[in-house]
Amino acid sequence: MKKLINNPETVVEEMLEGMVRAFPQYVRKLEGYNVIVRADAPVKGKVALVSGGGSGHEPSHAGYVGRGMLDAGVAGAVFTSPTPDQIFEAIKAVDGGAGVLLIIKNYTGDVMNFEMAREMAQMEGIQVASVTVNDDVAVENSTYTVGRRGIAGTVFVHKIAGAKAQAGGMLEEVKAVAEKVIKNVRSMGMALTPCIVPAAGKPNFTLSEDEMEIGMGIHGEPGTMRTKLMKANEVVDHLMSKILADLPVESGDEVAVMVNGLGGTPLMELLILNRKASQILEDKGIKVYRTYVGEFMTSLEMAGASITLLKLDDELKSLLDAPADTPAFKQL
Amino acid sequence: MKKLINNPETVVEEMLEGMVRAFPQYVRKLEGYNVIVRADAPVKGKVALVSGGGSGHEPSHAGYVGRGMLDAGVAGAVFTSPTPDQIFEAIKAVDGGAGVLLIIKNYTGDVMNFEMAREMAQMEGIQVASVTVNDDVAVENSTYTVGRRGIAGTVFVHKIAGAKAQAGGMLEEVKAVAEKVIKNVRSMGMALTPCIVPAAGKPNFTLSEDEMEIGMGIHGEPGTMRTKLMKANEVVDHLMSKILADLPVESGDEVAVMVNGLGGTPLMELLILNRKASQILEDKGIKVYRTYVGEFMTSLEMAGASITLLKLDDELKSLLDAPADTPAFKQL
Amino acid sequence: MAVDSAKLIDIIKVIADKITENREYLTQLDSAIGDADHGINMSKGFRAVVEKISDMGEKDCGTILKTVGMTLVSTVGGASGPLYGTAFMRAGQAVAGKNELDFNDLVSLMEAALEGIKYRGKAERGEKTIVDALEPAVEALKLRREEGLETALRDAVEEAKKGMEYTKDIIARKGRASYLGERSLGHQDPGATSCYIMLEAMAARLLDGKKS
C-alpha cells in the first residue's frame, strides 16, 4: 500500500486537521467531532445545509463548506457513514434558527444514520428536513431494491440548494429546489483500478491490466459490467447512453455537465472525456450551459471517472450561476 | 497502460478541445495551434502573460488562462517544450499593445524555444520580456549547471504577475514582481509511482512496492534520493527542511503554502501532508498567510506531491489576494 | 429465569466476546456481497460497549440496554450501527426501570428489538438481512413461551440459525448487497450471521449450567 499517510487509524482526523489548517478563513472543526462547519456558523436566519458520508470522497464533503454551499460536512470513517451523534452535533452547531436541510446520499447506512440524527434534533426542537440523492443510473431502480446510489450528482445539490439558502430561501423552498435537482440529475461512473481503504491495507477487488469496470460505485461496489479496456470515446458513449436513456432531455434543452475524476485519473484524461460528452450533446442539440471538470466526489486513489448531467430550467440556472466560495468549489 | 484516452498521438489536441468545450466563457483555442488564449484576447492596454511547456502537467498551463492570471497557455507535446512558432502565435494573439511577459520554467528546451519565440516577436516590433522560474531545491544550483528546475512555484508567478498585469502594471513592473516571486519561492517534490507518457506506453523508470523517490522532477527526472517508503510526516519533514534551508524565512515572516498533488495522489493525502507542513511552520513562528492544496502542476498520473513556500511581503500579499477567474484557479 | 443487572452485563460481555472472535469471519462474509467492514464495525462497537457498561451494575436493566444501544449507534456507523443500536435502545425501553428480568421480560425486549430493526431498516423477512435471523427467533420464543425458557430459547436459536442459512438462497433486497441483484445468491448475509452469533451467545449464558 503506497500512501502518503502516517497511520491508517488516524487518517480522517489528520486530514480534517490539515483542512482546517489550510482554510481557517472558510472552516473550523467541532472539537471532539469529525465535523467541519463554516467559520462563521451558525449563520443567523439562514437555512443551514448539512451533508456528509464516509471519508475517502474528498473534497466531498467538507471541501464544500462555505458561502453559497454547505454549512457543515460530517466525515465518517473511510467509506463508512458517520454516526448520528456526529450528525446531530453538526445540526446543532449550524442551525441559525431557520432550520436545517440534511443532504443524504442513498445508502442504507447513510439514510439510517441521518434519520436518527434528525430524530434527535427534532426532539430538541430544531426544524430539520432532508433529501436523499440517488443519481447513479448504473443501479436499477425498482420497487424491490433500495434504489439508486447517490454519487457525484450530490455536488449539484450542494451548489443549488446552497445558493437558494444563501439567497434567503425558507427551509421548504430550499428542500424543494434540492428535490428538483435530484429529479433532474443523473450520473454514472467507471473504474480502471480499485483503491485501498487504509485500514484494510489491500484492495477490495482486482481488475487485470486489460480490464475495466463500468458502473462502479464510489466505495468500490461492483458495477454493471466488467469489460476489456475501451477507448475514452467508447467509455463516454456507454455512460452517456445510460444517462440519456434515463434523463428526459431533448433537443433544445439545457444541461450542466460534470466530468468527475475518482482520484487517480489526471485532468488530461477528464478533459478528453469531456470532449466526447460535449460532442454527443451537441449532436443531439442539447445545449451545455456550464461544465465542471475535476475531482468532486472521489474514491481515494481509484483511477476512473463519472459523468453527471443536470437538466436545467431558469431557476436552476440562476442558482447554479450564483457565487460560491468554499475550499473546493469557487465560483465568481 | 490504463488510460482514458483514444490515441496516444492525439491526446494534446483532444484535451485542448475538451477544455475549450468545457470553458468557452474563459478560453478559446488558436486555430491550427496548440495555444489556449483568453476568450477576450487581446485585452487592449493590458500587459499579456504567456506561459507554457510540455503537456501532462494539467491544469498547467492552459487551466490558468483567464482574468487575473494568464493570457495564453502554450501546450507542447507531452513532457516536451512547445516550439517557437506556437509560442510566437500566442504572443501575437494576446499582445494588447502593452507588451508581453513570457513565464518560462527553467529547462534547456523551454528556455531556448521561448527565447527564439521572443526573438521572432521582437522582430515584429512586439515588446516582449521574460522571466525564468527555478524553484526546485532538489537540484543543486551551481555555476557549473543549468540551475534549478521550475516546478509548482510557477503557479504563484502566474497568480501574482497576473494580478499585477490585471491591475494595470506596466511590462517592467509586471516583470519585476514576477522576479520578486521567483526570488522568494522554493519547492520540492517526491513520488511514490512513475507515470506513463502515452506515446511511450510504459513508465520511464520503476519504483518497487516499498520505495519512493525524493526530489523527483515533474517529467520523471531523477530526484536526490531513492528511499524506503516513509510516513507522510517524515516526507514533509524532509521536503520542508530542504526548502527552509534555502529560503531565508524566520520567525515572524509570512508565507503562502502550496501542497501540490502530482496527479495520482488523493486530496486526503495532500491534506495530511499540509497538516505537518503547517505544524512545522507554526513551530518556527512562521505565519501561514494562505494555503493552496490540490493539483496545480502535475505529472500525468504520477502518485506523489510537492510542497512550495512563497515568502510574502505586503506587495505580494495584496497581489496574491486579488481575485482570479480561470478554469483551474479561482479566487473571490 | 432471573437476570439482574450484573448478569445482564455479563451476558452482554459474552456477546461482545463472540463478536470479537468472529471479527474476521463477519468481515469476510461482508467482502463477498458488501464492503468488507461488518466484523470491523461490530467489534469496534462492542469494544466501546464493554467499556461503557462495565461499572453500570448499579443501574437498572433498561438503562443498561439503552446505553448499549446508544453506544452502538455512536460507534459502529454504516447500516448495522443504527440497526443494532435501535434494537438495543428499544429493548431497553421495553424493560425500562426494571432491576430484574424474567422470561416474559425477555420476550418483550426481544419483540421490541425486532420491531426496532424493522422500523429502522424497513426490511421484511426474505430480503437477506438481520430480520431473516431475528424474526424467526422471536416468533419461536413467543410460540414456545408455554414450554418454558429452555425449550423456547433453544428453539429460537435453532430458528435463527435456519434463517441465517436461508439467506444464502435468496437475493438481497435491502442494504449494500442489493446492488448485486442475482449475484448476491449463494452468499450468507453478514448481518443475519452476527445476529445468530449474538442470540446463541445470549442463550448459552442464560442456560449456563442447564443440561443441553
Next chain:
Amino acid sequence: MAVDSAKLIDIIKVIADKITENREYLTQLDSAIGDADHGINMSKGFRAVVEKISDMGEKDCGTILKTVGMTLVSTVGGASGPLYGTAFMRAGQAVAGKNELDFNDLVSLMEAALEGIKYRGKAERGEKTIVDALEPAVEALKLRREEGLETALRDAVEEAKKGMEYTKDIIARKGRASYLGERSLGHQDPGATSCYIMLEAMAARLLDGKKS
C-alpha cells in the same frame, strides 16, 4: 566538390534516413540520462523536413538550409529542436543566395552552424552536448582545409566520433542530463551521437564514389 540544390536535398534526405534508422538507439541513449525522446523528436522533425524540401530543387541552397532549420525548430521541440534548427538556419544564412556550394562554402556553413548551436545553447566543449561532437569536426575541417575535401571531411568525421565517445567520460553540465551530476558519467550523450550520425551521413554522400 560542387553541390547544387538537388544534391543538397539529396544529402539532407540521407541524413534524415540515418536519423530515422537510429530512432530507437538515440531514444535509448536519452532514456539513460534524459527523458527518452531524442530519437522520437529528431525523426519526427526530419520526416517533416523531407516533406518540406522535396520539391525545393528550384530554390537556392541558402533557402533550402534555412527551410530545414525552420522546420526543425517548429516540429522537434525540446532542446534539440532550437539547437539543430538554429544550426541549419545559420548555415543557410552563411550561403544565402548560392545555387552551388564549394568546399569553402561547406566550411563556412559548418562554422556558422557551430556558432548557432553555441549561441543558442551557451554550451562550451566538455559539457556533454552536441558541441562535443560538432566543434572538433569543424576544427578539423578548417585545419585540413589545405589537404582537400576528402581528407578534411574524413578527419572531421573521425574527430566527431572521438568527441562523441569522449562524452561518456564527462559529467553533463548542460541540458537535462546535468541534473544527474556524477550519475551522468559512463553514458554517451544522445545529442553528440545524433550530431555524429548526421556528419557521417553527409560525408558519406559527399564522398560517394570516392575510394574510402
